Amino acid sequence: MFDCLELLLEASQGKINLFDEPLIQELGRYLYRVHIADNYFANFADSSAKFEIEATTAYRYGSRIGDLNLVRLASSAYQTNKPSLSRWLTLHRVIPSFFIDEKMKEHKASPPNVRDVWLNRIEVMAAREQEGSSRGLYLAVKGGHNDESHNHNDIGHFLVYSDGSPFLIDVGVGTYTAKTFSPLRYDIWTMQSAYHNVPMVKGIQQKVGIAYKANEVDYQVHHEAAQISLNLASAYPETAGIDSWKRTYSLNRGQASYIEIVDDFELIQATDDIIIHLMTPCMPQISSIGSILLKNPGGEKVNIQYDASNLLASSEAIKLTDERLQAAWGDCLYRIIIKAKQTVSAAVWTMRICKG
Template sequence: MRQVVVLIGILVLGLQLRGHEYRNLLQTKGSMGDLNLTLLKKEQWIKYPAYSERAEWDKLLSSHKNEIIARGEKALDYKWQVVTASDYLEFDRSGSRDIMQKPFGENTAALEALVMAELAEGEGRFTQKLADGVWYFCEVTSWVLSAHVSRAQKENTALPSFRTNSIDLTAGDLGSLLAWTYYFFHEEFDKIQPLISQRLYTNLDERILKPYMQRSDFWWQAFYADPETMVNNWNPWCNFNVLTCLLLIEDDKRDLVEGVYRTMLSVDKFINYTKTDGACEEGPSYWGHAAGKMFDYLDLLSKATGGRFSIFDQPVIKNMGEYIAKSYVGDGWVVNFADASPQSSGGGKLGVIFRYGQAVGSNEMQHFAAHMNKRSEKSNFHSGRDIFRTLENLRTEAELNNAVSNITDANFVWYPETEFCYMRNKNGFFVAAKGGYNNESHNHNDMGTFSLYSDNTPMIIDIGVGTYTRQTFSSERYSIWTMQSNYHNLPVINGVSQEFGSKYRSKNISVSETKSSFSVDLSGAYSEDAKVKSWERTYKLSPNNELLIEDKYALSEIKGKNQLNFMTWGLPYIQNEGLVIVEKDGKQIQLKYNPKQFEAEIETIQLKDKRLSGVWGEKVYRLSLNAREMKLTDNYKITISK
């Protein structure tokens, strides 16, 4: 039996300390002894056909069989790429992640294509190439990405240490993929040479199971999280992959039980961190890796325990799921605070949303998934290297295709703990605003910002984030323009922009569903240099087509200039003093301001980053209203209409 670091779960119900509510929902379902009595054998909970059951595979894959085989055929000629030391070190040298990630990702994609193709065809045509891929990955020093290596080893470099096995998102994903590969094909590999399966098993044990069981210092495990500790999507994502490896390859029952329970202690930390309202502070595009991956974990745990360890009846779990449906604007656009992308096609997430909805009894989620599925022009079963999701998508595809298609256009949605507010009127305006604080996961300095959509077209926008580099998650993060408050829809106060840090947070939130309004004091997001005593911003959406933005402020002294900024997709033009027109894709909004208070200025921002230009095109714009005269107290009113 391997050496295990034992953690004792402390049950504290109902205690709210800042960012964490100590629900410990998984631990309340039973002890390690209960888990020992409950865990099923693999053949009892795995419902996929055995490799040899060809008729069952034909039934499961249905019309996708030829498509899956065709992908595998392309991989038959694939040349496994060597990821060199220089590729890893490029992250240290230039900050580029892609130099290492691109060949590594192409290698894992080829492996997944071969796995699925051999499951689909079952004639052994892909087995040798698949064995080559398995052997290749057993040969490489690390399964961890260059951007993540130094965080989990003593050596402060992107070059992985041969002394340390670490687990990051990609190592976990690859471990999960290889665990399923071992489960389905180890007997076929033995026909070629038993050393292949033996080495694969040993690699999974050495690279995933032992590090997880013997270390408690992976930051995402959060075993020692205090009320100030951020616990983000890494936690359920990595724990799901570890759980997969445990359930598929751990043959020692005692080690299996201890390992599974250890993942429960860790995932409880993520659920504890998440606010009761269920909103994903990382945004909709991270939902699939956060709440969505938590669902995968909970689903797998429930399957392996015959439903005994299930918490799908808990309101917070349902709230976490429904956030993805409620944050949908329309025509593929979603609310995109922080690093989230503003667009979502759904892809392999649609099956997750649908099954999540089934598990928690949410018609809203099921109908939303069906709606997104029907508007998609391609099949949505494939989930990249996540074999579990792909197989589950295939298993439930017919149900998704036959489900009721609908989206719920709520007029007002309020997340009271996370402080997200969505407002919609009958004339096609959708407004998303936020409070919160400036140290959320994937944070931008954006407390109090808003976005405005007209008939589902983004008009006043949140630009999002560019391609990830070393700078993105470093002390230099807020030197990047997309992270700064003056490139969000926020004021510069007394010449000062918002600051990063947990103490820079909202004050005096007020919402009214009947008035369709959201108010927040922005002053808490600015340093003392701003000399701001209060800055109450109110967004009020009329039943017709007008959004009123009102700023009431008080300064202790005047040191600089006030400036109101608005990021736009379409080119703004100043029709006359006091009126700016913004047009995009045949849609138009009018922004009115007091010309005695402000002078308008327009800046064109060229988008050279492909992650940004892929959404917005070659350029976006910043409309700045610069205060003509500074006062210690004043009241600004901006109206936006069609």
């Protein structure tokens, strides 16, 4: 799109300039609004969690729409990653890159790291502990519906990073094949809600389609906290027997910052077949007292606390063989399975996530 708008601008000698259009500007701003740290981005649907942006194109886009945050992100990516020619080897991208190298070196090397983000049309929120820094906890949450472009069945899904490192993740998507865009798309495990950080009742997953969506969406933000609540009941078919499943997510800022996920649900019929799934690249260390320790290779830790009197946690390893998934996560991921201990028809379960 940027290439086409540039061609129109040049061919018309500046008379056809669409870079002042709000929609065009918002599309460019998405890039830094979902940036987490380094080469990690909030990757809902068919996105990869880790990739290098094309710095020169992002810089030109930011310059055209007059957005310093996008310029900063591009400059940071340029200075952090080894500069390379455009993946799209067209003269219209390669030649301008020769003339802006020095300009990108002049800008601050740090990305903007926006503190609070709310994208109301797609119901995506993101929050971090402090503006301008990747240190501390980061939370991203997705509402919306299950008929989006490149959709995964993932209403109510969330990500948790700490100090710029992934702990609770969106797996992303594997290498595209004919099956990816066929009627068998949701036979692929990465597309299914059972491999996202959402509930499952009676073994029934979320369904695909515009009718399967979040309701009662409420986003609030202030200096001390960012919070969103969603009713997930409509994301599941009637056979799941969910009358209401209100899930509230909050990032609480302070000297001892933490993330809290509260599941407040009512079922049509009592069952003990209720599971909360969590996907992680870290091998879980599960304690019987309601604590799950996640530790990455760099020694950074995140602790997940849950109600052990009502819930039982276990985990399983998932070996990765797909090259695209391996590029993001290595050879193995883990799925944490938090299951109800007894039959319930309604409950409030609270999960708290903190550093260390």
